[in-house]
Amino acid sequence: MDELAIGMDLCDTYTKISCFEEEKSWTIPTVICKKKNTDEWYVGKEAYGLVLTGTGIMVDKLLSLVMKDGTATIEGVKYGAAELLKKFLERVLELPEKEFGPARTGHIAIALPKTEKRLLDVLFSCAGSMNIPRERFHVISHTESFVYYVMSQKKEVWATQVGLFDLSDERLAYHELKVQRGMKRMIVQAETQELEESFNLDILENTAGARMADRILCSCGERLLQKKLYSAVFLTGKGFDRLDWAENFRKLLCSKRRVYGEADLFARGAAYLAADCLREKTAYPFACICEGRVKATVSVAVKQREREVQMIMASAGDSWYEARSSVELIADGQDYVDFSITPLDVKKKRTVRIPLEGFPHRPDRTTRLAVSVGFLDENTMAVAIQDKGFGELFPATDAVVRQEVMI
């Protein structure tokens, strides 16, 4: 591949960068530092160096700052969180560019622990102001990145269930993936549980703390892995950089299971997605149902050329952030719109009826409806139905119905 596919694991405390088919990767703290009395900004070791010498002012936890729409005042100047994150991303993306050449950047995929709307909005706005074309910038969840990572391995790795323990300063999470075959299209379903038993990694520095951490993980492992058949279990995160403290957990995992350690798993998973975007035909011909993706197909029954068809408004597996569609329909004798919500388990299919309250009464087929669907998060669909009238014969009114529907 001529163009570079960059994957980034963007967390509140650290950021990892990896490039498809390139060995070299980077791990740097998610901080930005301004050199005093200049307009120079630094990340990574240089940032810490400036702080240690007292010549720089540092801002950390950039994602938290964005989430609370915070600001940081440096040398009397107030900087918004989005601006600081942009400066950070600009400098971080310079790392692979310096290594492999700036002209090579093709697609960039960022994996986040959680795909919150506010953070997504800011990231896409940063990409826009960095002149990164919208179609070349992707944001996914850790879970989805795990899916791309696993599905890029040999088939035997994902033959049955695949588990992943992620232990970092920020959280202890368990991800699980299974592949459903035998349907029209292969489906990969992945779920994530944030475990309450998370702990500060500093406790690993002393024997008693390490023993306790081992016990915590063993208890989690027994609870989560029991009676399930795994084709592989992965470990990732700073907590698993070394495993000497987790002897019992290691024994539990390795009993009749293949266990792999991958420090940059989320960054590499994101890089696999970025690389796939460079291909003409996808190497991942499956629907992915996981965090950040819509879990059910939303459709409306419409009549087209005298035949009833289901008009798909959003498909299971679409990114909720990008899933939005609009269609114009003409109401023929009905004063409501029915949305069919079909999850993977079709037995759980249901219909949500939205009445056209406040719409004017007109003869049949003289009310054109603009039906728009978008998502506020992966579980909440926002529907807007607007009266478009019927040309000059029946002019439009400002009647509109808005409703949020839980998927």
Place this chain on the structure above:
Amino acid sequence: MSLLLCRQESVKCPYYVEALDIHLYSSQELCYVIYNHPFLVMEGFVDEGLLDFIRNELNMGALASRLEKLRTGGEEPDEMLIAILSECFYYSPGEIGQYRLRLAALRKKPEAEYEKERADYLFGIRQYGKALEIYSRLAERSADSLRDNDFAGQVWNGLGACYARLFQTAKAFQAYEKAYACLGDEAAVKKMYFLTRLDPALLQKEGPLSSVPEEKKRKWDGEAEEAEEKAAQSREILKLEQLFGRDLSECREEAAEMISRWKQEYRSMI
């Protein structure tokens, strides 16, 4: 009950239907007009302008070519209307079948009856000038050629209504007088009486009005006054009064716009 999926039609230049004073922006609106206004579309509706609209704005080149062929081949004009309805899928095949029968039934009607219904339709859509032309033509025919007195009376009645709407009160009065002669209906006399309220010069010593009892006239006066009161409360009148209440220099532009709209409205009636 269903929801119809609309064709994607990005119409930049809508099609103007002068008789209805509306612009059409979609194939569905075109079908609606064809289906609901048969008298409007049965004669020469499918012309070059409409074909251009179908071809270039609705992006239905195949339909336009088919219509062109039907048009140049001198086929039944109704077939062109049916072709448009069938191609747009706005009406069901059953409804299109009914429409075809409706057109055929209209075509089968005796010419005078068809013409009169057409004039009635034009009157209904406020095309008084065009309706008047047809009613006059029918009225001009000798009494023998018209089917019966009833029919002639309805024609004179329609003619009177058209003249009245065009503020030609004297001609309207005469037409109602003839309608009364044919029908012997009190309704025509009542209309004549109402016309005299607008134009007192029409009052005659002789004729049907002279035999109306005073009591009835008082009753009609009451009805007329009630209608006048109701009209005085209409939005247009209230707006006009508001306009008169303001300083002329302030509302000159608004008044000019209103007069221009009235002129346009009146012109489209004749």
